[in-house]
Amino acid sequence: xxxxxxxxxxxxxxxxxxxxxxxxxxxxxxxxxxxxxxxxxxxxxxxxxxxxxxxxxxxxxxxxxxxx
Amino acid sequence: xxxxxxxxxxxxxxxxxxxxxxxxxxxxxxxxxxxxxxxxxxxxxxxxxxxxxxxxxxxxxxxxxxxxxxxxxxxxxxxxxxxxxxxxxxxxxxxxxxxxxxxxxxxxxxxxxxxxxxxxxxxxxxxxxxxxxxxxxxxxxxxxxxxxxxxxxxxxxxxxxxxxxxxxxxxxxxxxxxxxxxxxxxxxxxxxxxxxxxxxxxxxxxxxxxxxxxxxxxxxxxxxxxxxxxxxxxxxxxxxxxxxxxxxxxxxxxxxxxxxxxxxxxxxxxxxxxxxxxxxxxxxxxxxxxxxxxxxxxxxxxxxxxxxxxxxxxxxxxxxxxxxxxxxxxxxxxxxxxxxxxxxxxxxxxxxxxxxxxxxxxxxxxxxxxxxxxxxxxxxxxxxxxxxxxxxxxxxxxxxxxxxxxxxxxxxxxxxxxxxxxxxxxxxxxxxxxxxxxxxxxxxxxxxxxxxxxxxxxxx
Numbered sequence: 001x002x003x004x005x006x007x008x009x010x011x012x013x014x015x016x017x018x019x020x021x022x023x024x025x026x027x028x029x030x031x032x033x034x035x036x037x038x039x040x041x042x043x044x045x046x047x048x049x050x051x052x053x054x055x056x057x058x059x060x061x062x063x064x065x066x067x068x
Numbered sequence: 069x070x071x072x073x074x075x076x077x078x079x080x081x082x083x084x085x086x087x088x089x090x091x092x093x094x095x096x097x098x099x100x101x102x103x104x105x106x107x108x109x110x111x112x113x114x115x116x117x118x119x120x121x122x123x124x125x126x127x128x129x130x131x132x133x134x135x136x137x138x139x140x141x142x143x144x145x146x147x148x149x150x151x152x153x154x155x156x157x158x159x160x161x162x163x164x165x166x167x168x169x170x171x172x173x174x175x176x177x178x179x180x181x182x183x184x185x186x187x188x189x190x191x192x193x194x195x196x197x198x199x200x201x202x203x204x205x206x207x208x209x210x211x212x213x214x215x216x217x218x219x220x221x222x223x224x225x226x227x228x229x230x231x232x233x234x235x236x237x238x239x240x241x242x243x244x245x246x247x248x249x250x251x252x253x254x255x256x257x258x259x260x261x262x263x264x265x266x267x268x269x270x271x272x273x274x275x276x277x278x279x280x281x282x283x284x285x286x287x288x289x290x291x292x293x294x295x296x297x298x299x300x301x302x303x304x305x306x307x308x309x310x311x312x313x314x315x316x317x318x319x320x321x322x323x324x325x326x327x328x329x330x331x332x333x334x335x336x337x338x339x340x341x342x343x344x345x346x347x348x349x350x351x352x353x354x355x356x357x358x359x360x361x362x363x364x365x366x367x368x369x370x371x372x373x374x375x376x377x378x379x380x381x382x383x384x385x386x387x388x389x390x391x392x393x394x395x396x397x398x399x400x401x402x403x404x405x406x407x408x409x410x411x412x413x414x415x416x417x418x419x420x421x422x423x424x425x426x427x428x429x430x431x432x433x434x435x436x437x438x439x440x441x442x443x444x445x446x447x448x449x450x451x452x453x454x455x456x457x458x459x460x461x462x463x464x465x466x467x468x469x470x471x472x473x474x475x476x477x478x479x480x481x482x483x484x485x486x487x488x489x490x491x492x493x494x495x496x497x498x499x500x501x502x503x504x505x506x507x508x509x510x511x512x513x514x515x516x517x518x519x520x521x522x523x524x525x526x527x528x
Contacts, residue, residue: 015412015415016412016413023409023410024406027406030406030461030464033464034378034464035413037375038379038382041376041425042376042418
């Protein structure tokens with residue numbers, strides 16, 4: 001299910017519950033901002049047209065970068 | 069005399085050793101004296117191995133007398149404290165490993181040792197090589213020799229500070245999002261992040277497996293080339309290690325760069341850039357044009373996806389630290405603990421999408437690198453950050469000009485290209501095609517030889 005465009009504090013709490021981690025309440029706004037800034041490029045991603053997954057760069061002998 | 073020895077290049081030391089004008093023992097004593105004098109201010113070293121250094125220096129001296137021609141023979145170096153050193157404390161800058169004595173050397177440590185270097189000790193790193201100088205660090209942070217109120221960059225903070233202050237001739241660094249190039253930029257030295265797979269990471273504490281690189285740091289491009297030559301090459305102990313043959317990095321350094329094509333991707337890299345950084349960068353391009361390089365703008369749209377790569381760093385760092393951070397959270401610095409735990413909040417879908425964006429960026433860069441030999445950008449959008457700002461828990465991850473090149477694994481060099489009006493170093497970043505470290509070093513060397521930035525010394 002697609003989450004709201006921006007990560008809400010409620011969604012952040014839900015993620016912490018699922019992951020079984022605790023971050024002190026006064027720091028949650030900072031954590032939310034950190035995650036949201038990093039997630040920003042994903043919001044504009046067209047998941048249907050982007051090239052297929054390549055988990056890490058790989059180079060073949062004598063060839064250019066190969067991205068599959 | 070101390071300064072002349074402390075700031076000598078590898079080539080200069082090699083020549084003077086072989087002309088019997090200078091000995092490794094004399095150089096090592098000089099540097100140990102400087103460390104004793106300056107390190108209480110700089111905190112670059114976390115462990116000093118003076119006895120080992122003198123033993124290495126005496127062995128080098130004996131080898132020289134037998135005509136040993138290894139270029140790194142008797143060259144004093146130190147290792148970032150995430151490189152394992154057999155029987156020598158390796159802390160990772162962390163309370164968790166404060167007294168750990170590894171049983172084996174990292175591959176790079178062993179290779180430099182086999183090349184005849186002198187081991188002066190271990191250099192402080194940000195806790196577990198996290199790229200920021202976060203509050204709650206177990207050990208005293210290294211300080212920038214150009215201005216002690218500023219950070220030296222990180223996470224290879226001790227390496228940058230020690231080189232700038234003339235305490236070592238070469239040092240190892242590691243680079244997950246700029247941890248070699250950032251300190252090189254902030255400290256006015258040279259750092260090379262080689263191609264992913266070019267230099268072994270075996271025996272080096274990981275931060276983010278798919279982004280981690282190891283590489284050399286030095287004061288000149290040529291010194292970087294010497295150090296890379298001795299550490300590059302296949303290693304069965306690192307699954308990412310490549311079997312692509314290692315080229316000669318020294319011989320082509322002096323080749324002219326006339327006709328070399330340099331691409332400048334202005335979008336993203338100039339967002340929020342400080343005017344003095346932009347001015348120094350444009351000056352560097354003018355110099356490169358004057359040397360005969362063809363400089364033109366290029367477009368790589370996916371650079372704007374760079375913030376998403378932080379999701380990869382966070383998730384992979386949590387994967388590595390999960391057990392320790394759950395069992396011993398008190399042994400992590402407060403802010404680092406919070407950042408690592410944030411990695412647990414990255415969903416699988418987000419991690420995967422970030423990797424897809426990474427693939428797209430790699431594809432676009434490869435396309436552009438069909439037409440240009442090298443990409444040039446400012447290494448950082450600002451000069452060294454003041455401690456007062458860096459130590460603020462609200463200080464987030466700054467926009468990075470370096471992380472895109474970790475994501476794509478391309479060889480990338482940072483070298484001095486100017487100073488701010490306040491006397492802080494500025495840096496030029498050059499990236500090349502995979503395994504073409506030689507081209508990147510050649511362009512960097514040509515620029516360095518045409519300028520004098522690398523000859524300036526900090527006020528400490």
